[in-house]
Amino acid sequence: MKLQNTLNNYKVITFLTQNCNYKVITARCFIYTLCLLFLLFIHLPVRAFELLTPVREGQLVYGRLAPDERLYVDGQLLHNGEQSDRYQIPVNEDGLFVLGIPQDAAQHLTVFLENKQGIVPKHIAVDRVHWKEDIVNGLPAGKVSPDTKAQKRIVDEALLLQKARQSSDGAFFPETWILPVAQYTRISSPFGSRRVLNGTKKAGHSGTDFAAPTGTAVVAPADGRVKVVHPDMFYTGKTILIDHGQGVFSSYSHLSEINVTENQVVKQGDVIGAVGMTGRSTGPHLHFAVTWFGVRVNPEFLFEDALKK
Numbered sequence: 300m301k302l303q304n305t306l307n308n309y310k311v312i313t314f315l316t317q318n319c320n321y322k323v324i325t326a327r328c329f330i331y332t333l334c335l336l337f338l339l340f341i342h343l344p345v346r347a348f349e350l351l352t353p354v355r356e357g358q359l360v361y362g363r364l365a366p367d368e369r370l371y372v373d374g375q376l377l378h379n380g381e382q383s384d385r386y387q388i389p390v391n392e393d394g395l396f397v398l399g400i401p402q403d404a405a406q407h408l409t410v411f412l413e414n415k416q417g418i419v420p421k422h423i424a425v426d427r428v429h430w431k432e433d434i435v436n437g438l439p440a441g442k443v444s445p446d447t448k449a450q451k452r453i454v455d456e457a458l459l460l461q462k463a464r465q466s467s468d469g470a471f472f473p474e475t476w477i478l479p480v481a482q483y484t485r486i487s488s489p490f491g492s493r494r495v496l497n498g499t500k501k502a503g504h505s506g507t508d509f510a511a512p513t514g515t516a517v518v519a520p521a522d523g524r525v526k527v528v529h530p531d532m533f534y535t536g537k538t539i540l541i542d543h544g545q546g547v548f549s550s551y552s553h554l555s556e557i558n559v560t561e562n563q564v565v566k567q568g569d570v571i572g573a574v575g576m577t578g579r580s581t582g583p584h585l586h587f588a589v590t591w592f593g594v595r596v597n598p599e600f601l602f603e604d605a606l607k608k
């Protein structure tokens with residue numbers, strides 16, 4: 300009996316010991332796995348190429364790169380080169396970049412990511428947008444179908460702006476953009492709407508029209524440097540172009556007054572001019588346009604919160 304008890308006790312002790320070993324092994328495995336994961340984690344890049352906002356036609360998309368990554372696009376996308384030319388996207392000190400999606404972009408946009416493995420193409424799906432159609436009648440015939448002299452002027456002015464948009468200095472990503480005309484009465488024409496001018500279908504509207512009385516103050520919506528000041532463009536009249544860095548430019552058309560000079564550094568909220576109807580315009584308004592290099596993007600996206608109020 301005594302022997303039996305001893306044997307039973309031995310079995311219990313053995314079982315407990317085995318059980319205890321099993322628990323110890325499990326715990327050790329768990330700790331080793333954690334250590335391994337930690338080691339893997341510290342050897343992996345902190346972050347890698349990612350897009351931070353939805354990708355839609357006509358939108359400025361925000362993204363981020365790892366410190367050892369570089370991003371390229373075909374020159375054709377920037378509207379300043381041939382498709383075969385590859386341009387490096389500017390990145391700020393936090394690894395953030397912007398990418399302008401054309402209004403009529405293909406369903407998939409290809410960018411090229413360079414990392415330690417080499418250069419790999421990345422195909423980005425672009426969401427479709429339904430654009431409004433806008434019928435505008437009563438424009439003077441000469442301004443709808445310009446004569447040869449006017450056509451030369453239009454081409455020269457377009458080239459001037461295109462050239463100005465090819466180089467961009469400074470950092471983008473201000474915390475928020477403010478409205479260029481806080482006192483606007485209504486948005487008389489949104490970005491991207493297809494205009495039918497005197498019965499002729501034109502390209503999508505390149506900016507947002509803020510209707511306001513002549514003389515209403517126009518302010519810089521974000522910090523930047525004045526790149527172009529023009530006293531009289533055929534379509535846009537008195538015009539200002541501001542460089543905000545990283546390829547992002549804003550332009551102000553049909554102004555009645557201009558209060559800045561070329562190369563002047565402006566701060567968000569500085570008065571840069573006044574609303575007017577110079578150039579091709581049927582009434583006083585600010586035609587406000589935002590581009591990423593040569594790609595027109597929807598400015599309303601930058602003020603989504605302000606426009607809802």
Ligand SMILES: [Zn+2]
Nearest residue numbers: 506507508586
């Ligand atoms: Zn307009």
